[in-house]
Amino acid sequence: xxxxxxxxNLHAAIDGKEIIRELNLSVNKGEVHVIMGPNGxxxxxxxxxxxxxxxxxxTKGNIIFEEDDIxxxxxxxRAKKGIFLxxxxxxxxxxxxxxxxxxxxxxxxxxxxxxxxxxxxELMSVMSEIDFDSExxxxxxxxxxxxxEKKKNEIVQMLVLNPKLAILDETDSGLDVxxxxxxxxxxxxxxxxxxxxxxxxxxxxxxxxxxxDYVHILADGRxxxxxxxxxxxxxxxxxxxxxxxx
Amino acid sequence: MDRNKTQIEDINRSIYDIHxxxxxxxxxxxGLSKEIVTEIxxxxxxxxxxLEARLASLETYHRLxxxxxxxxxxxLNMEDIITYVKPNTDMKTSWEDIPxxxxxxxxxxxxxxxxxxxxxxxxAQYDSEVVYHSIKEELLRQGVIYTDMGxxxxxxxxxxxxxxxxxxxxxxxxxxxxxxxxxSGGSFVYVPPNTEVRLxxxxxxxxxxxxxGQFEHTLIIVDKGSKVHFIEGCSAPKYNVLNLHAGCxxxxxxxxxSLRYSTIENWSRNMLNLNTxxxxxDKNGSIEWVSGTFGSRITxxxxxxxxxxxGARSEYVGISFASEGQTLDTxxxxxxxxxxTYSTVNSRSISKKGGKATYRSSIVVTPEARDSKSSVICxxxxxxxxxxxxxxxVMDIRNDAVDIGHEAKIGRISxxxxxxxxxxxxxxxxxxxxxxxxxxxxxxxxxxxxxAVEMNRLIDIELEGSIG
Numbered sequence: 009x010x011x012x013x014x015x016x017n018l019h020a021a022i023d024g025k026e027i028i029r030e031l032n033l034s035v036n037k038g039e040v041h042v043i044m045g046p047n048g049x050x051x052x053x054x055x056x057x058x059x060x061x062x063x064x065x066x067t068k069g070n071i072i073f074e075e076d077d078i079x080x081x082x083x084x085x086r087a088k089k090g091i092f093l094x095x096x097x098x099x100x101x102x103x104x105x106x107x108x109x110x111x112x113x114x115x116x117x118x119x120x121x122x123x124x125x126x127x128x129x130e131l132m133s134v135m136s137e138i139d140f141d142s143e144x145x146x147x148x149x150x151x152x153x154x155x156x157e158k159k160k161n162e163i164v165q166m167l168v169l170n171p172k173l174a175i176l177d178e179t180d181s182g183l184d185v186x187x188x189x190x191x192x193x194x195x196x197x198x199x200x201x202x203x204x205x206x207x208x209x210x211x212x213x214x215x216x217x218x219x220x221d222y223v224h225i226l227a228d229g230r231x232x233x234x235x236x237x238x239x240x241x242x243x244x245x246x247x248x249x250x251x252x253x254x
Numbered sequence: 255m256d257r258n259k260t261q262i263e264d265i266n267r268s269i270y271d272i273h274x275x276x277x278x279x280x281x282x283x284x285g286l287s288k289e290i291v292t293e294i295x296x297x298x299x300x301x302x303x304x305l306e307a308r309l310a311s312l313e314t315y316h317r318l319x320x321x322x323x324x325x326x327x328x329x330l331n332m333e334d335i336i337t338y339v340k341p342n343t344d345m346k347t348s349w350e351d352i353p354x355x356x357x358x359x360x361x362x363x364x365x366x367x368x369x370x371x372x373x374x375x376x377x378a379q380y381d382s383e384v385v386y387h388s389i390k391e392e393l394l395r396q397g398v399i400y401t402d403m404g405x406x407x408x409x410x411x412x413x414x415x416x417x418x419x420x421x422x423x424x425x426x427x428x429x430x431x432x433x434x435x436x437x438s439g440g441s442f443v444y445v446p447p448n449t450e451v452r453l454x455x456x457x458x459x460x461x462x463x464x465x466x467g468q469f470e471h472t473l474i475i476v477d478k479g480s481k482v483h484f485i486e487g488c489s490a491p492k493y494n495v496l497n498l499h500a501g502c503x504x505x506x507x508x509x510x511x512s513l514r515y516s517t518i519e520n521w522s523r524n525m526l527n528l529n530t531x532x533x534x535x536d537k538n539g540s541i542e543w544v545s546g547t548f549g550s551r552i553t554x555x556x557x558x559x560x561x562x563x564x565g566a567r568s569e570y571v572g573i574s575f576a577s578e579g580q581t582l583d584t585x586x587x588x589x590x591x592x593x594x595t596y597s598t599v600n601s602r603s604i605s606k607k608g609g610k611a612t613y614r615s616s617i618v619v620t621p622e623a624r625d626s627k628s629s630v631i632c633x634x635x636x637x638x639x640x641x642x643x644x645x646x647x648v649m650d651i652r653n654d655a656v657d658i659g660h661e662a663k664i665g666r667i668s669x670x671x672x673x674x675x676x677x678x679x680x681x682x683x684x685x686x687x688x689x690x691x692x693x694x695x696x697x698x699x700x701x702x703x704x705x706a707v708e709m710n711r712l713i714d715i716e717l718e719g720s721i722g
Contacts, residue, residue, distance in 0.1 A: 059677050063669075087679035099674035103692025112688070113678035148692070165678065 010037045011075075012173055012204050013058075018069035020057045026067065027053045029229040035173070038201040042215065042240060043208045045226035046248045051208045052096055054226065055177045059093040060086050073173070088117050090172030094162035094179050101149040106161060107131055109149050110168055117169055134167045138194040139186070155182035163194040174198065175206045180214040192217035212244040278381065278463060280340040285333045288312060291435050294338045298404060298438070301411060311424040311434025318428040324614070325552045325581040330526055335498050337436035339381040339463045345402060346386050356380050363489065365458055373485075374453040375400045379470055380460050382438040393451060399444040400455055403471050406442035413444065417473055421504040421560075422532050429500045429528040433469050437502065440470035445480040445511075454483040454516075454702065459501070461490035461525070467498040474504070476511040476539075483514040485705070489549070492522040496551070499525055505533035505541065509563065512540040518705060520712065521549035523579060529555050537563030537592075544700045545572035547582050548712050556614060558587040561595035561623070568597040573697040573709075575716055576609030576641065585614035585632075585646075590623035590656075600696060601632040605641035606716075612644040617658070619651045629659040635693050636666050637686075637717075687717050 013035040020028040027050045035041055045051050057064050058071060060083040070079040078086055101109070110131065115122045128145075135142050140160040150158050159179055166174050176195070180188055195218050199205060207214060215237070223239040225232045227248065233239065280297060282290045291312050295305040320327055343353045349366055360366065360378050369376040375389035377400070384402035393400065399410070407414050424434035441457045461468045476482055490497060499521065507513050513533070521527055527550040533541040543557045559568035574582040588597040603611035613632045634643040645662045667689050675685035691698075691710050698706040 061673055082682070083673060083676040084679055084681050084685075087677055093677050095674065095677075099668065099671040101671055101675065101689060101692055103695030104688055109675075109678070109688075112684075113680055116681070116684070117679035169678065 011035075012037050012073065014072040015058075016069050016072070018057070018071065019067045020053065020064050021067050022053070022064050027064075027229055028057060031069070031230055033224070033231060035204045035206065037172075037204055039221045040199065040205045040207065040218065042220040042223045043206060043226050043231075044210060044223060044240065044243055044248075047210065049227045050229040051210075051226055052177055053229075055093055055175045055206075055208055058086075058175060059083055059091060084116070087171075092166055092169060092171035092174045094159075094166060094174065094176040096178040096181070098150045098153075098158040098162060100151045100153075102151055104149055105146050106149055106164075107145040110165060113165070114169060131164070131168060134164055137197065138163055138167075139190040140164060156184065156187040159183055159191060160187065163191050167194060167198055170198075170203075172203050173206070174203065175208065177208045178210070179207070180209055180211070188213055189217065212240050215240050278339045279342040280338075281336055281463070282338045284336050284465065286312070286315075286335070286337060286432070286436070290337060294436060294438065297338075297340075300407060303415065304407065307419070308435050308437075311419075311431050314424045315428060315431035315435055318425075318431055320428060321554075324554055324583050324612075325610075327526065327528075327552065329496060330498065332432075334465055334495065335467045336463065336465055337467050337469065338438055339466045340383050341380045341385055341462075343385055345384050345405070347388055349386065349388075352386055356385055359460060359462070360386070360458065363458065363460070363487075368456065373456050374451055375455045377402060377441045377455075377457040378460070379439045379457065379468075381463050381466055381468065384439050384441070387441075389455075390453075396449050396451075397446040398449065398451060399442065401442055403440040403442050403473065404438075406473070410442065410444075413475070414442070414473070417475065417504065417506060418471070419502070419504070421506070421534055422502055422530055426530065430502060430530050433471070433500045433502045433530070436467065437469045437471045439468070440472045440501070441474075442472075443474040443476075443482065443484065445476045445482050447477040447508075448479040449477075450480065451482040454485050456485040456487065459486065459488045459499075461497055461499065461521075465495045465497065467500065469499075470501045472501065472503040474513065474515075475506045476508060476513045478508045479510045480508075481512045483516065485516045485518075485702075488517075488519045488521055490522045490525055492524055495524065497522075497525045499527045499529060499550075501529045503529070503531035503557075505531075507533055507535040507539040507541050507566075509536045510538045511536075512542070514542040514544065515557075516544040516701060516705070518546045518701075518709065519549060519553070523549065523551050525550040527553040527555065529553075531555070531557040532560065533558070533568070534560045534562055535566040535568065538565040539563060540567040540569070542700075543568075543570040543572070543586065544697070545570070545584070546697065546701075546709055546712075547572070547574040547584055548716070550582070551580060553580075553582045553584060555584045556587050558589070559597065560589045560591065561597065561626075562591050564592045565594045565596075566592060567595070570598070571600045571697050571700050572602070573694050574603045574611055575713065576603065576605040576611040577716060578607040578609060581610040581612075583612040583614060585612075587616045588618070588628065590617075590619040590626045590628065592622060593624045593626065595623055595626045597626075597628045599628075599630040599632070602693060602697060603632075603634045603643060604637065604690060604693065604713075605634070605643050606637035608640045608642075610642045610644075612646065613662075614646045616648045616650070619653060619656050619658075621652045624653055624655040627657040631661045633662070633693070634664040635690065636664070637690070683717075687714055690717060
């Protein structure tokens with residue numbers, strides 16, 4: 009087992025308000041972790057703190073990625089090291105197509121010049137695998153995309169950039185049944201012994217097709233409980249409030 | 255650095271700020287007087303009606319005051335401006351014949367390469383006179399005329415007399431009157447009926463002498479059912495005295511004809527750019543303005559379309575980038591005079607480091623222009639909190655059967671968007687540049703590819719050093 013991510017006694021705040029406190033998490037290569045929790049528990053904050061969103065301040069603790077302390081790293085440096093975040097609300101960027109954006113991103117991450125022809129081929133094949141109309145490659149980044157289209161576009165980016173750690177923030181919300189299936193197929197295709205996935209969700213829809221190794225319950229900025237898949241089902245049936253320790 | 259070498263920009267001072275020291279063949283005294291105006295006309299051996307028109311314009315100039323709106327022009331002192339500087343050469347039709355010092359300037363700007371690759375004809379003006387003009391054989395056979403205004407005044411005197419400053423009379427405003435008095439150089443284009451000019455024609459205007467004014471006159475007539483694309487590019491090296499550009503562009507678009515007029519302007523930051531452009535469009539004709547304003551200290555530029563014939567169309571896309579010490583006051587004016595006329599305006603401005611960008615427009619729809627349609631979109635992007643952006647749209651609608659839309663947006667670069675792009679491994683500087691280029695994209699895509707590339711480079715160069 010190779011350790012990929014280690015979060016030690018993490019405290020993070022925004023505008024002086026502490027959102028994450030005393031959080032510890034350890035993720036190995038090959039694992040899928042699910043983080044569940046009620047609204048306002050700090051799930052998205054955790055995702056953005058790992059990605060390095062500058063509005064959050066880490067007040068205590070550290071984040072280690074592949075034995076490297078990344079707590080002070082810029083967002084783009086973290087991305088280059090192999091961390092990816094599938095956003096809950098993807099930004100719309102006018103004037104740059106999905107294809108051109110992603111080719112630039114791949115170039116930045118790999119440090120190589122990406123050939124136009126082979127990249128287009130790769131992108132088209134990835135898009136067709138998750139049932140995403142290739143027409144969207146030529147549209148401006150997320151501009152006018154529906155919620156489901158934005159989520160598919162995030163998964164396309166994950167598959168093309170092939171990170172070591174993918175954090176999926178509410179990737180299943182707002183999707184219809186077909187889109188959930190397409191997205192989970194994408195996730196299963198990505199999953200390998202060489203990478204890890206953290207799925208952040210407040211329901212269990214995605215978990216019927218993506219098998220997790222660990223399920224964590226996040227509440228009040230801490231991980232309150234950790235279990236296996238059965239913990240997710242317990243929550244699905246009884247809700248968060250029924251859990252002991254909460 | 256190769257990436258800074260461009261055809262149409264002069265920001266990289268190492269390439270563009272080389273001051274050619276070659277003496278002019280002839281130049282008038284500084285300032286403006288009846289004697290100077292007469293001297294210009296005599297020197298150019300013009301017909302007497304032109305001298306009379308010049309002197310009448312001069313009187314109009316003295317009668318009119320400075321505009322009471324827009325940026326302050328108090329820095330301009332006509333006593334300091336040299337209105338006519340003839341370079342040390344006559345006009346040539348072969349690139350090889352141009353004196354080395356002028357050729358080098360245009361070589362550095364990439365004009366001859368552009369001519370070979372993508373143009374039907376090229377004109378190059380150096381200070382007050384056109385030094386080079388060429389046109390492809392094929393166009394000559396089609397009967398297309400593309401020459402400098404000085405030659406046109408001799409060879410096509412009747413046409414010039416009929417059209418010259420008829421669309422933009424000297425009484426319009428003070429700087430048009432000034433233009434009428436001291437104009438020199440510029441291009442004349444005539445496209446005969448039912449002729450399509452496939453590749454664009456381009457005129458390049460270069461001001462070289464410090465304290466010089468450039469007053470070129472462009473006159474284009476596109477006859478019935480014809481089509482042409484005209485591009486003008488402008489640049490000047492930086493001096494610490496003010497230069498003045500008061501050109502005049504008159505476009506006649508006949509029935510069913512279409513004209514696209516593109517400008518990439520990149521004057522140095524000591525230029526007052528007070529240019530006047532106007533098109534009159536007959537039945538089912540179409541004018542398209544594509545305008546990129548990057549340089550100058552002050553620009554006041556509002557290309558105007560007069561939609562005279564039923565079904566006439568005007569489309570305007572413009573972008574301006576105002577940085578430190580610049581006031582770019584740009585926009586457009588459209589007058590709908592006939593039924594079923596159509597106009598669109600898509601204007602974008604970017605400002606940073608104290609730069610001022612103003613969008614100013616006027617849409618007039620007369621009672622006769624029933625069933626007309628106009629849509630105006632103007633957007634501004636401010637890159638920091640020290641700059642200023644204003645939007646001043648005016649609409650004067652005189653009938654009910656019209657469809658008018660207006661949309662204005664002023665914004666900043668979203669920090670969330672920067673974060674999103676950076677989360678894909680792209681640096682903050684490049685993320686910002688991507689957003690700015692994306693903002694300019696609707697204009698860039700209207701330009702021929704090589705100019706779009708140039709425009710993006712201009713934006714990149716403008717952004718260098720502004721990130722952090």
